[in-house]
Amino acid sequence: MRAFVTGATGWIGSAVVDELVSAGHQVIGLARSDQAERALAAKGVGVVRGDLDDLASLRRGAAQADAVIHMANKHDWGNPAESDRSERAAVRTLGDALAGTGRPFVVAAPLSGLVEGRPATEDDVSPAIGPDSNRGGSENLALDYVAQDVRTVITRFPPSVHGRGDWGFVNFLTAAARKQGVSGYVGEGSAAWSAVHRDDAARLIRLGMEQAPAGTRLHVVAEEVVTTKAIAEAIGRSLGLPADSVTSQDAGSHFGFVGSFFASTMTASSNATRRLLSWEPTGPSLLADIDAGAYAA
Numbered sequence: 289m290r291a292f293v294t295g296a297t298g299w300i301g302s303a304v305v306d307e308l309v310s311a312g313h314q315v316i317g318l319a320r321s322d323q324a325e326r327a328l329a330a331k332g333v334g335v336v337r338g339d340l341d342d343l344a345s346l347r348r349g350a351a352q353a354d355a356v357i358h359m360a361n362k363h364d365w366g367n368p369a370e371s372d373r374s375e376r377a378a379v380r381t382l383g384d385a386l387a388g389t390g391r392p393f394v395v396a397a398p399l400s401g402l403v404e405g406r407p408a409t410e411d412d413v414s415p416a417i418g419p420d421s422n423r424g425g426s427e428n429l430a431l432d433y434v435a436q437d438v439r440t441v442i443t444r445f446p447p448s449v450h451g452r453g454d455w456g457f458v459n460f461l462t463a464a465a466r467k468q469g470v471s472g473y474v475g476e477g478s479a480a481w482s483a484v485h486r487d488d489a490a491r492l493i494r495l496g497m498e499q500a501p502a503g504t505r506l507h508v509v510a511e512e513v514v515t516t517k518a519i520a521e522a523i524g525r526s527l528g529l530p531a532d533s534v535t536s537q538d539a540g541s542h543f544g545f546v547g548s549f550f551a552s553t554m555t556a557s558s559n560a561t562r563r564l565l566s567w568e569p570t571g572p573s574l575l576a577d578i579d580a581g582a583y584a585a
Contacts, residue, residue, distance in 0.1 A: 289392075290314040291497065292353035294340070294378070295360030296333070297324040299456060300396070300449055303490035304357060305333060311494055316349055318360065340374045343381045350385035355392040355497050358382060361423075365545045376424025383433040383440075392439045392497045397427040399444050399482060399507070399556045400549075407482070407512055408444075408556040410505045431503060439502040446482035446509050447554050448519075449489050450574050452582040458574070460546040462523050462583040471524035472534035472542050474551040477517020482555045484510040485571025495565040509558035510569035516550055522578035 291308055295301035296317025308315050309331060319325040320339040328335050336352075338345020340360055350356050358379065362371040379395060386393050401415065401422055402408040416422040430440045447457050465471035489508045496506050517531070524531035539547035561567060572580070 289354040289497065290316065290352065291355045291357055292316045292318070292336070292349035293357045293359060294318045294346070294349075295358075295396075297327050298359060299454060300445070300486065300489060301357075301359035302327075303486050304359060304493045305331060307487075307490035307494045308497075309333065313494075316352055318345065318349055340378045343377060346378060346381045347385050350382050353391070355394070356382050356386060357394040357493060357497060359396050361396070372422065372424040373419070374424075375426045376419050376429060379424075379426040379430050383430060383436070383438060386438045387433060387436040390437050390439060392441060392500075393430060393433065394441045394443055394493060394497050395426065395430040397423065397442050397444045398554075399446050399509075400552070400554045402444075402556070408507070410507055410557075410560040434503045439500075441496045441500040441502075442505045443493055443496055444505060444507050444556065445489070446484055446556065447549060448481055448483040448514075448574055449486050449508070450483055450577045450582065451486035451571070452577070454486070454582065457546055457549060458519070458523075458578070458583055460544065461519070461550065462527070464543045464546070465520075465523050465527055465529055468542055469529060471520045471527065471529050471531040473517045473520035473531065474534055474536055474539050474547070477515055477520060477533065479516045479551055479553045480513045480555050481516065481519070481553075482509045482512055483514050483574040484508050484569065485577070488567075488569040488571045492561070492565065492567050495567055499565055504564070506561045506565070507556045507558040509556050509561075510571065511573055512557055513555050514574050518575060519578070522575045523583065526578050526581055526584040
C-alpha cells in the first residue's frame with residue numbers, strides 16, 4: 289500500500305514510517321518544517337508539506353494514498369480546546385477525503401477517560417462525543433465514516449509508549465525527578481498505567497492498516513498494569529535518587545502538567561487485539577527500559 293502518515297516525524301509516527309517501509313509499503317509523510325522534510329527524504333519517503341491546520345495539505349496527502357494513518361496531535365497542554373478543535377477538523381477532513389473508497393483510516397486515540405474502576409477493553413465505546421469533548425470526539429467521528437465506506441481502525445494508546453529517545457510522559461517524570469532531587473509518586477503510588485514499547489506499537493499500527501476490519505478498536509498495550517510507584521522507583525534507581533510520595537495537593541508543583549496524569553489510572557486489556565491480529569509484543573517492559581538507562585541520558 290501507499291500510506292499517508294501524519295505525525296510522520298514524531299515519536300510514534302517515525303517508528304510507524306520505518307515499520308511500513310521495512311514491510312515494503314510506500315509512505316508519504318506530512319512535514320511541517322524543512323527539518324522534517326529532510327528527515328523523511330533521508331528515509332526515501334515522499335513528502336507533503338503542511339500541518340494539521342492546513343487542511344488542504346491533508347486532502348492532498350489522502351488523495352495520493354491507499355491508506356491514511358493519522359498519528360499527529362498538537363498536544364497543546366496549555367490550550368487543550370485548541371488541540372481538540374484541530375484534531376476534530378483533521379479527522380473530518382481526512383474522513384471526507386476517504387469517503388466511498390473503502391480505504392483504511394487508522395486513527396490514534398488515548399486510553400484515558402474510557403472507563404473507571406477496571407481496565408478498558410476494545411468493546412468499550414468512547415464517551416467523548418461532539419466537538420466540545422476530549423480530543424473533539426475524534427474517535428467516534430472517525431468511526432462514523434464506516435457508514436461511508438471507510439475502513440476506520442481506531443488505535444488506542446497507553447500513557448507510556450516507551451523506548452530510548454522517548455520525549456513523552458516518562459521523560460517529563462524523569463526531568464521532574466532531576467529538578468526535585470527525588471523521584472515522586474502521588475499518594476501511595478497505587479495508580480497504574482498501561483505501557484507498550486515503541487517498536488511493538490509501530491508493528492501493531494501496520495497490522496491494523498493491513499488487516500483490521502472496518503470499525504475495529506485496537507489497544508496498543510503490551511503491559512496492562514504498571515503501578516506509578518514502580519515507575520517512580522525505577523526512575524529513582526536510574527538516576528541514583530530516592531523515591532518518595534508526593535501529596536495530591538503538591539503534585540502540580542512537583543511534576544508540572546504531568547502530575548494530574550501520574551495521579552490517574554489509565555489501563556487497558558489488549559486480549560481482543562492480540563487474538564485478532566496475532567500480535568505478540570516482544571520489546572522490553574517499561575521498567576526494564578528505565579532500568580537500562582533509556583531515560584537517564
